[in-house]
Amino acid sequence: MPGPMQHGAQRKPKNAKKTFFRLAGYFKPHLPSVVTILIGLLVSAGASVAGTYLLKPIINQIEQMVQTKSTDFTLFFSYLAILAIIYAVGALTAYIVNLLIVNVSTATLEAVRVDMFTKLEKLPLRYFDSQTHGEIMSRFSNDTDALREMLSQGLPMLITSSVTIIGVLVMMLVLSPLLTALVLVVFALMLLVVQKLGKKSAFFFGKRQKLLAGVNGYIEEMIEGQREVKVFCREEAVSAEFEQKNEELRQSSTSAMTYAMMLMPIMGNLSYALYAAVAAAGAALAILGHADIGTLAAFLQYTRSFSQPLVQASQLFNGFISALAGAERIFELVDADPEVDEGRVTLVNVERDEHGQFREVGCCTNQWAWKRPVGDGFEYVELKGDVRFHDVTFRYDEKVDVLKNVNLFAKPGQKIAFVGSTGAGKTTITNLINRFYDVQMGSITYDGIDVKEIHKDDLRRSLSMVLQDTHLFTGTVRENIRYGRLDATDEEVVEAAKLANAHSFIRHLPQGYDTVLTADGANLSQGQRQLLAIARAAVANPPVLILDEATSSIDTRTEALIEKGMDRLMSGRTVFVIAHRLSTVRNSNAILVLEHGEVIERGDHADLLAQQGKYYQLYMGMFELS
């Protein structure tokens, strides 16, 4: 059950500086581009500032020509030519810079995404237990989106705006220190407004975020609990409660956004007021001979062009902060501890030489051995599928022992069954064999080797699992079966499907084996999906098989269909079965009855009935386990 998600909550980054530099690390492969971009941004902002400055000589030249009644256009034309060059350089640089920004930002995003996903695949199951899918997904979607905006727009605009503001101020000083003084007064006023409004807005935004999270949490809870709402006729009550929360959100959201949205017209028109003041003051100065009209023209143009970057810079800054907070969440994922794997025993293809000794070969002998480092060399241990638990104690969190002193042995080819009620620790046992979790006390051996010494990937490759909840992937039926062994030929895929009794229904699908499954195989029935999962396990062809309630959600008729396939799949393998139908486990070599994490009885069916213990009770007491 996912907890209330932080929908759109703009948390502040804990360490903005560190996150920023971490992010900057991703620019390293693009250093030449990044440097070019930085220079280019300076050039293009500079060009627009310089272009405006040229208004002064051009207007003055016109004025002078009017006064002197000259018809010599040379100087006028050359000014225009310079202006044309400056403009051309500005536009061209802007284009190149933006192209480079697209390249760098998309490549950076790709690198971040790949880092995230690659890490995701390496994380231990505990990580997935502790986070909801929504939380993880929002890093892939919301947080990367924010990062994209920041990289492709926010950051470059922030730089351009800052450069422009500084450039404009410098040029103003050059043009007329007196008028600049006037500008600075208004500028200070504008900064004050930005700050004041920003503060007000931030206060209401904080409140709004909280209410928004509340409304979104309520939406989530009620939509997830919709069946209850319907069954208990709570629609009206829920609707009324929602209306109230929604209205609260509207009010605070309106306040928050009013301040943010008013910033733009206030700043824009303050700059117009400034423009007016400058025009009047400048005209007065011109009359008094302290300025010429060209200066006034350029100066006026500058007054118009620095209020917008100022507003932009202040707004971009907020976006910047929330993008950094997103980046921080992304790096949290990237930095999470991966599954530890100190195992050095690997699984290799072998064949026997003339002395009956194992010899490692490249591939496909269908005979496997554990390659175990001994001293300087290696020894080969045949892969048989002998699994033993020695005094295993395990807990998921610090509180409760889920398994207590469990001892068990499964000889190659044996079928071992676990029965017991929910929470007794059945699934945990299988999770320990493939090292989804590691035991805290005791040990598990596989063909005599401690599983902790075995390379995790090789360990899991030697096991195959069919789980209660079947999960399929978007892709064709063939690809889904081949998921068990990527180099399986088409014939082997069909073979496996036949073994699992899936062949006939697959042939009846619109495109047979090439039918594309979507959304976890939503277009198949539960039974059909289960059959595919069994085929997938079959094609992997491992010596050990784990069936965790593999048939529990299948109706009796389909189960009968699968049963034959299952029997064929199980023959010759070590099999661990968890089932709640006692009939399924009856023919096991050993049945272990678990209760509160302890093995309370063991033996085969006949033994256990003879013991007249819990199993006998379960059996005779006619109650099914769940």
Next chain:
Amino acid sequence: MIKKLSAYIGQYKMQALLSPILVLFEVVLEVFIPLLMGKIVDVGIPTRDFGYILRMGGLMVVMAAGALVFGAFCARVAVVASNGMSTNLRKGLFDKIESFSFKNTDHFTTPSLITRLTNDVNNIQNSFQMIIRMLARAPFMLILASVMAYRISPRLSVIIFAAIPALALVMGLLAKLAFPRFEAMLQKYDSMNARTQENLVAIRVVKAFVRGDYESVKFKDSAAALKNAQRKAEKILVLAMPIMQLTMYTSILLVLLVGGKDILAGNLMTGQLMSFISYITQILVSLMMILMVFVTLVLSSASAKRIVEVLDEVPAINDDAAISGLTVENGSIEFCNASFSYASDANNLALSNINLSIRSGETIGIIGGSGSAKSTLVQLIPRLYEVFSGEVLVGGHNVKDYKIEALRASIGMVLQKNVLFSGTIKDNLRWGNPNATDEEITAACKAAQADSFIRSFPDGYDTVLGQGGVNVSGGQKQRLCIARALVKNPRILILDDSTSAVDTATDAAIRAAFTEHHGDATTIIIAQRITSVMEADRIVVLQDGAIDGVGTHEELMNTNEIYRDVYLSQQKGVA
């Protein structure tokens, strides 16, 4: 789509209309400012008239102040309108979803509905705000500034009037080129996220088959494909800015060139030229803004589409044909030739031709394998799903004749997958009957064998549960849910496999309490354990969506093979 969404402006229509009007005033004032500036230069400076300069300057400041007030006011009404609209929309969607039957919800899936109500509504709000402010402002500005420019110099305006359509054409072309590329990009993005989601859901499968590296390689491919698609799309948009700059710069250069000559010829004044250049900036910036708004709108149209899909969905069940005032008189239930299909397809029936008559007060057990449609059958009674053909009668009337609320109020149902809500235990228990007294609640909890464990909590009945009831165990949750159904004091009580996490002794105690305290209610128990239904008045055996047998335990043992099999498998095995 737009019509549909704009209906949600509702009581904020005034603000939504006022916003563009206020913008118009703001723009008018803003547009006059450069003109006055030109006057200062052309009239004030040559005549050395300080008074004139002061007057004009003062007028400009007043205009700016006016524009500021209008602008700020406009921002306020736009915010009120857009927030109001999104609030209405959110409420409309929420209520719509509340009106959905299970079938509608199944169709959209729960997570998708949540995204539509949260992220998508947000997107729409932002776009709407943009429309009423920017999309009004930019065209006004464009037109008014053009008029002003024309009044200064029709000759120079030719340059602008040539530049505007040229720029508009190029921008339109770019947009046309860019949109399909952006769509392609969004598609790549969606499929990448879908794969990631699949990996999260199926992480055990990925790990069990050691496919982490394989998935990473696949992800790298799709991330690279996304990158390329994104580059392809953005490279088009990147052209927009330089083209706009080039147009603006070229226009300014031309205006300076032609204008300079005009000034020398005595047809134009310097101040007018300066005003003219200001207008060029205003015009071209407006054009740029229009383009930007369109890009945003197209990007958010996906959200609009997803929202409208929900709004357009017809609730599969309504009670328009109900007889008002009709209440459930007794707990009798009758299925007459009832069939049901999740796919509304006669060839794909989940239940076929069910005929079953249940007397008021009777206790009925239902047994059958998974997929035999036990849950589906009982969900037809409170009309959570609609029959495909045939009919279901409760209290002697077709369920369609009741107002849904009247029907469901008389039925207590405990679902297989139970949800508790955040709030106290008492709040949760009152969920079905807000007026229940403390005594009634305690009685229901005692019957559901929940009273003792609730009392063992430090805060007892006031213990606060987290979302989804995370702080109680599975068995406790089931008992709370049974108690919650009992508090309704229903005529019909349906338990859908709701004691699976409860041990047999407690299960038996719960059933005993039912008989004692709710003996007159019709009770339907779906169970896996045969002991749970053995003592029922009658037991229904379901197989593949059809009734295989009905009778008492003894009768079924004699006549029904499936029942006997199930019984034997649970008792003596199939030896």
